[in-house]
Amino acid sequence: MEGIKGAIKDALDFSDFPKSERIGIIIFYIYLLIFPWVVSSSFARAVMIQFLLFALYGMGWNTIGGYGGQVALGKAQYVGISAYTVAMMMILFNIPFWVSMPIGVFLAVLWSFMIGYPLFRLKGHYFAIATIAVSLVLQDIFRNWEFVGGERGLSLPFKGTPNFLYMQFKSDVYYYYFMLIFFTLGLFYMNWFRKSRLGYQLRAVKANEDVAASLGINVRWAKIKAYAIASAFVAVGGAFYAVYHMYIDTSSVMHLELSILIALMAMLGGAASLWGPIIGAAILVPLDRYLGSWIGGAKGLLGLDLIIYSIIIMLVAALEPRGIWGIVEKVRAKRG
Amino acid sequence: MKILQVNNLVKRFEGVVANNNITFSIEENEIVGLIGPNGAGKTTLFNCIAGYHKPDKGKIFFNGKDITGWPPYQTNVEGIARTFQVIESGGDMSVKEEIMVGGFCRTSNRYLAMKEAVEIIEFMKLQDVQDMKLTELPVAQQKRVGLARALATKPQLFMLDEVAAGLTPSEIEEMKELIVNIQKKWNLTIFIIEHVMQLVMGISARVIVLDGGVKIAEGTPDEVAHNEEVIKAYLGERYAKVRKG
Numbered sequence: 277m278e279g280i281k282g283a284i285k286d287a288l289d290f291s292d293f294p295k296s297e298r299i300g301i302i303i304f305y306i307y308l309l310i311f312p313w314v315v316s317s318s319f320a321r322a323v324m325i326q327f328l329l330f331a332l333y334g335m336g337w338n339t340i341g342g343y344g345g346q347v348a349l350g351k352a353q354y355v356g357i358s359a360y361t362v363a364m365m366m367i368l369f370n371i372p373f374w375v376s377m378p379i380g381v382f383l384a385v386l387w388s389f390m391i392g393y394p395l396f397r398l399k400g401h402y403f404a405i406a407t408i409a410v411s412l413v414l415q416d417i418f419r420n421w422e423f424v425g426g427e428r429g430l431s432l433p434f435k436g437t438p439n440f441l442y443m444q445f446k447s448d449v450y451y452y453y454f455m456l457i458f459f460t461l462g463l464f465y466m467n468w469f470r471k472s473r474l475g476y477q478l479r480a481v482k483a484n485e486d487v488a489a490s491l492g493i494n495v496r497w498a499k500i501k502a503y504a505i506a507s508a509f510v511a512v513g514g515a516f517y518a519v520y521h522m523y524i525d526t527s528s529v530m531h532l533e534l535s536i537l538i539a540l541m542a543m544l545g546g547a548a549s550l551w552g553p554i555i556g557a558a559i560l561v562p563l564d565r566y567l568g569s570w571i572g573g574a575k576g577l578l579g580l581d582l583i584i585y586s587i588i589i590m591l592v593a594a595l596e597p598r599g600i601w602g603i604v605e606k607v608r609a610k611r612g
Numbered sequence: 613m614k615i616l617q618v619n620n621l622v623k624r625f626e627g628v629v630a631n632n633n634i635t636f637s638i639e640e641n642e643i644v645g646l647i648g649p650n651g652a653g654k655t656t657l658f659n660c661i662a663g664y665h666k667p668d669k670g671k672i673f674f675n676g677k678d679i680t681g682w683p684p685y686q687t688n689v690e691g692i693a694r695t696f697q698v699i700e701s702g703g704d705m706s707v708k709e710e711i712m713v714g715g716f717c718r719t720s721n722r723y724l725a726m727k728e729a730v731e732i733i734e735f736m737k738l739q740d741v742q743d744m745k746l747t748e749l750p751v752a753q754q755k756r757v758g759l760a761r762a763l764a765t766k767p768q769l770f771m772l773d774e775v776a777a778g779l780t781p782s783e784i785e786e787m788k789e790l791i792v793n794i795q796k797k798w799n800l801t802i803f804i805i806e807h808v809m810q811l812v813m814g815i816s817a818r819v820i821v822l823d824g825g826v827k828i829a830e831g832t833p834d835e836v837a838h839n840e841e842v843i844k845a846y847l848g849e850r851y852a853k854v855r856k857g
């Protein structure tokens with residue numbers, strides 16, 4: 277009981293941030309709350325929903341990638357597992373979202389243990405490459421698997437009338453608030469996580485694995501746990517993606533580009549910081565969407581987005597490896 | 613009561629026998645020194661006990677329990693803590709946070725880990741630097757942080773690898789006092805590798821001497837210092853110097 281109370285207190289307590297920053301965050305959050313009333317453009321709302329979704333993805337990645345320092349580049353497979361679970365369960369058995377989502381998350385977490393256990397024998401770049409390889413294989417399997425729609429992908433059946441059980445609404449405002457709730461829960465979870473035992477232990481693992489082990493940390497197991505948490509986060513997002521878009525295929529929910537984008541959000545904003553993934557998503561998602569609408573289909577064709585991502589990675593690596601939040605902290609330290 | 617028993621320990625690396633058939637034991641609440649020239653196999657012995665190396669032969673018992681080949685985190689949870697010859701940085705963590713990580717070995721309660729860290733920080737006189745990073749500190753304080761974070765795991769057996777290396781004579785005196793105080797306050801058993809004779813000969817009840825991977829002597833500091841083979845190996849000269857000066 278004490279433990280739960282302490283955890284809730286930690287989750288709601290942001291007092292270690294300076295007052296000016298806390299005020300800024302509150303203003304931003306109020307804006308998120310009233311956004312659908314202020315802006316009615318469906319394009320802007322779609323961008324905002326995607327921002328919340330990617331912020332959630334990024335927060336999840338931040339556990340293993342940021343705090344744990346293990347550059348996982350296969351997170352899309354967990355988005356996909358959960359999205360496919362939700363879609364298939366609805367198509368085959370008419371099972372509501374609220375039942376299939378937890379099952380999708382569960383399957384993603386289960387898969388993450390099966391992948392994490394062998395993969396965390398590897399370190400550094402070898403681990404990163406292995407995560408890419410595994411997710412590419414899984415994507416290939418799904419693309420060639422007729423049972424789950426193969427190349428054509430899956431369309432979710434329309435229920436006709438708005439339906440909360442199946443998460444089908446006329447207005448995107450509902451989707452927006454659904455994502456906002458999960459974004460908020462994710463944020464509170466991460467605020468607890470960074471102060472938790474596992475949060476501290478992961479930072480020790482990232483700094484030096486031999487020292488971490490000398491402090492009673494089962495290094496491999498700590499990584500596996502964080503990897504599972506990250507997978508649960510992105511799986512929630514994946515389940516949402518399926519009911520929001522009503523259509524999924526491997527290139528929308530399992531593609532390598534999605535995995536890279538998830539990692540990039542957190543790295544650009546600031547890995548191993550609470551606000552990093554949110555800042556990263558706030559920059560990259562609109563950039564991606566508006567670029568897409570300006571130059572249309574040519575974007576993917578030209579590989580322009582990939583070029584931009586590479587430039588961002590190089591800039592972050594060269595200027596401030598701790599991302600934008602790293603710059604904020606430097607400025608804060610200089611002020612005194 | 614024997615806290616540590618090592619039987620016929622052998623550890624080979626390509627071409628080198630770093631530990632060759634080493635047998636010894638340590639009693640509870642003892643301070644035992646481990647000395648020998650560079651490359652004698654001292655750190656390797658620590659690594660075998662703490663689980664960083666798997667011995668090729670031999671057995672290690674801790675409190676009567678066979679811990680041979682256990683992984684490092686498990687030997688730590690069991691009650692063995694060690695420091696590293698080179699103190700590794702804690703990345704983006706502050707000194708206080710690093711010590712808290714040690715505390716998290718025994719509790720998942722952050723407030724408890726924090727309370728214990730504060731206690732250790734005061735004992736180690738690290739209050740002024742607790743919010744700084746390890747890499748920003750002078751060597752003497754880095755060594756203290758290394759001790760502090762390992763202590764936070766509440767060990768029974770505390771193994772120190774060259775904590776006085778790189779310290780000034782007055783810092784060495786402080787370190788000597790600190791180790792004795794740590795032993796008293798937490799009632800620990802201490803196993804200490806040290807090149808600085810003034811320190812190790814001053815606080816150890818017994819000293820074990822390694823040379824070329826072999827245990828060549830064991831006894832009180834005085835016995836060891838007068839042992840022919842030890843003098844031959846390297847010690848006599850240095851110890852004589854310390855006694856004179």
Ligand SMILES: Nc1ncnc2c1ncn2[C@@H]1O[C@H](COP(=O)(O)OP(=O)(O)O)[C@@H](O)[C@H]1O
Binds near residue numbers: 649651657
């Ligand atoms: N990880 C290792 N791989 C190969 N050789 C090693 C390793 N660790 C130690 N050695 C060798 O074992 C011998 C003993 O080294 P070490 O235990 O570090 O000595 P000491 O701590 O007494 O100076 C040395 O010859 C060293 O080169």
Ligand SMILES: [Mg+2]
Binds near residue numbers: 655697
């Ligand atoms: Mg050594």
